[in-house]
Amino acid sequence: xAWNDLTDRQKQLDRLIDSCGVKLDMSDRCVERVARSIGxxxxxxxxxxxRIGLRLRTAALLDETDTFxxxx
Numbered sequence: 168x169a170w171n172d173l174t175d176r177q178k179q180l181d182r183l184i185d186s187c188g189v190k191l192d193m194s195d196r197c198v199e200r201v202a203r204s205i206g207x208x209x210x211x212x213x214x215x216x217x218r219i220g221l222r223l224r225t226a227a228l229l230d231e232t233d234t235f236x237x238x239x
Contacts, residue, residue: 168217180207181218191219 173181183205184191191197198216201207207215 176211177214180205180211180215184215184218184222191222193220193223 170178184201187201187204189197189201189204191201193216198212198219201219202209202212202215205215
């Protein structure tokens with residue numbers, strides 16, 4: 168889902184995830200803590216889970232890229 172395809176509410180939630188202060192992982196507990204911290208409603212949990220997953224995959228890819236560059 169591209170940034171421009173998100174609703175204003177989804178963009179707001181996405182921005183708040185970065186500053187929520189919760190160490191991110193894909194557990195239900197983490198998703199619920201993040202959602203509570205950013206003021207997401209229960210029906211927004213799937214979106215929050217999706218965006219957390221995106222952040223975790225991006226971080227892993229950046230780590231792999233850094234390692235590849237270091238090893239080259």
